[in-house]
Amino acid sequence: MQRWLPAAGAFVVSLDSMVNIALPAMAATFGQPPERVRWIIICYVGTYAVTSFLGGAAADRLGHLAVFRGGLLVSAAGFLVCAIAPAFGVLLAGRALQGLGGGLVYGTTPALVTLGAAGAERPRRIGFLSGAIGLGFATGPLVAGLLVDGFGWRAVFHARLPLALVLLAWALGSGAARAATGARLVGARDVLRAAVLGPGALSFVANASIFAIWLLTPFYLVSARGLSATLGGLLFMLTPLGMAAAAPAAGRLAARVGARALMLAGLVLEAAGLLGLSQAGAATPLGLLALALFAAGLGLGLFQVPNMTLVLMAFPAGQQGAAGGFTFLARTLGVVTGVASFAQIVAVRRAAVGFQAAYGEAFLLAALAVAAAAAVTLAGGRRRR
Numbered sequence: 124m125q126r127w128l129p130a131a132g133a134f135v136v137s138l139d140s141m142v143n144i145a146l147p148a149m150a151a152t153f154g155q156p157p158e159r160v161r162w163i164i165i166c167y168v169g170t171y172a173v174t175s176f177l178g179g180a181a182a183d184r185l186g187h188l189a190v191f192r193g194g195l196l197v198s199a200a201g202f203l204v205c206a207i208a209p210a211f212g213v214l215l216a217g218r219a220l221q222g223l224g225g226g227l228v229y230g231t232t233p234a235l236v237t238l239g240a241a242g243a244e245r246p247r248r249i250g251f252l253s254g255a256i257g258l259g260f261a262t263g264p265l266v267a268g269l270l271v272d273g274f275g276w277r278a279v280f281h282a283r284l285p286l287a288l289v290l291l292a293w294a295l296g297s298g299a300a301r302a303a304t305g306a307r308l309v310g311a312r313d314v315l316r317a318a319v320l321g322p323g324a325l326s327f328v329a330n331a332s333i334f335a336i337w338l339l340t341p342f343y344l345v346s347a348r349g350l351s352a353t354l355g356g357l358l359f360m361l362t363p364l365g366m367a368a369a370a371p372a373a374g375r376l377a378a379r380v381g382a383r384a385l386m387l388a389g390l391v392l393e394a395a396g397l398l399g400l401s402q403a404g405a406a407t408p409l410g411l412l413a414l415a416l417f418a419a420g421l422g423l424g425l426f427q428v429p430n431m432t433l434v435l436m437a438f439p440a441g442q443q444g445a446a447g448g449f450t451f452l453a454r455t456l457g458v459v460t461g462v463a464s465f466a467q468i469v470a471v472r473r474a475a476v477g478f479q480a481a482y483g484e485a486f487l488l489a490a491l492a493v494a495a496a497a498a499v500t501l502a503g504g505r506r507r508r
Contacts (some may be wrong), residue, residue: 126248128455129235130255132191135286137226137259139167140363141267143337144356145276147345152276153211157342158470163336164462166218166224172455174226179234179448187231192294199287201225206280216439217280222433228450233447238262246402250374253428257420260363268356304495322433323453325426325487328496329390330454331461331490332397333423336362338462339482347405347407347478361413361418369424382429383500389426390497393419394490401486404479451508455458465489 142163150160182190201221208214236252239243269279336359344355369389377385396419403412412466431450466486472481 126236126251128290129191130252131194131234132228132290132294133252134255134259135195135231135283135290137256137363138220138263138266138283138286140260140263140337141270141279141283142263144264144267144269144341144345144352144359145279146338146341146353147272148276149214153214158466161338161462162203163214163218163448163464164334165459166215166366167222167243168455168462169184170222171226171229172452172459174223175230175451175455176445176448177230178227179451180232180442181443182234183445187234187293188297190227191231191235194224194229194231195287195291195294197221197224199224199291200282201261201282202284202287206277206284215459216455229451230448232277233431233450237435245283245435246377246428247374249431250377250428252422253320253370253373253431254367257363257365257367257424261360261367263363264359265353266356268353270353271352271356271469285336308436309361313413319434319437319449322430323449325386325390325500326430326450326453327418327457327460329393329423329426329430330457331464332457333362333419333483334458334461334495335394335397335402335465335489336419337458338465339403339476339485340416342478344484347482358413359407359414361416365417365420365422366424366427369421370428373425373428375399375486376425377429377432382433383503385429386426387426387500389422390493390500392425392499394422394493396422397486397490397493401483402491403483404485418461422443461489 126143132149146160147365149155149163149253150157164486166404176188176367178194194390198221199215201219201224204217204220229429232252233249236248266282267279270282340359341355344358345352349357350358358450373389380459396415396417399411399415400419403415431447434450435446438449465488468485468488469481476484
């Protein structure tokens with residue numbers, strides 16, 4: 124259970140990438156423009172941004188497996204509400220409920236996976252968890268494309284409900300992976316430290332920028348390029364596939380080359396991928412587009428594992444739930460900011476220059492933000508030497 128159950132839980136939560144390729148179909152059903160559809164993402168990630176940290180901190184006292192089980196149960200309820208939502212507002216409420224459950228799962232999985240690990244084994248296990256998350260992100264778009272083309276967008280929620288229930292049954296049948304520690308609740312001084320805030324800020328930027336892909340690329344592929352949801356999903360999955368491919372290797376490399384060097388390499392590669400996407404047009408070869416999408420995901424995958432390792436090492440042993448929750452808090456605050464910002468950029472600029480040019484401007488800004496994060500990482504490494 125030590126690695127497989129929490130990794131499976133993170134995989135099911137990460138299948139939420141199914142929703143992104145279904146966004147154009149949802150927008151058509153409820154008559155919403157792309158800038159309003161962003162709330163489908165914000166209501167979900169905004170909720171689990173807070174819940175992942177608070178849930179992880181509470182799990183240090185209540186027991187990580189107990190909170191993990193609760194997250195699976197709430198996630199299942201969220202899938203059901205979204206699947207039957209009769210109106211846009213109900214869909215958003217279901218997404219918030221889904222975010223509550225997803226946050227409880229995400230907030231506890233790093234502590235469950237790394238239980239008893241020390242030294243080089245810790246980044247390897249984090250790489251295993253990150254690989255499961257990346258695999259969920261990668262599988263989702265392709266499966267969603269087939270479901271949307273064959274059954275409609277509601278199927279992306281129906282399909283995940285039985286998975287969550289099976290995992291819940293597995294978790295209920297598992298022994299207590301970790302009893303409540305009785306550790307003190309994490310305080311402001313625990314997180315307001317350079318060892319925590321530095322990696323957290325870098326993760327914020329990296330994930331805010333990558334979500335230009337999650338939000339805007341489905342509309343570019345399906346609406347602007349006229350691809351089917353299945354083909355669009357096949358291309359869209361290359362970014363999370365890059366994340367999944369990089370994560371296990373990053374777990375092994377972190378102990379050899381150092382966390383900072385690996386984070387720098389990942390940020391540079393992500394920036395290059397985003398820059399390539401900023402140049403995409405109506406006639407861009409799909410091969411070049413695929414390469415840029417894969418490079419951006421590969422870069423983020425190389426960055427995430429050493430970044431999470433640094434945060435977990437900065438917290439005491441009795442606060443690993445809070446540490447894991449903080450890593451997802453930093454990620455998802457970046458996601459919320461990225462979704463809100465890039466959607467607004469496209470909404471404002473689309474009227475003046477059209478969707479394609481606005482799309483390029485948003486990705487150029489994302490690439491510059493990640494390049495700045497890489498420069499900060501490089502400068503920080505030089506100061507330490």
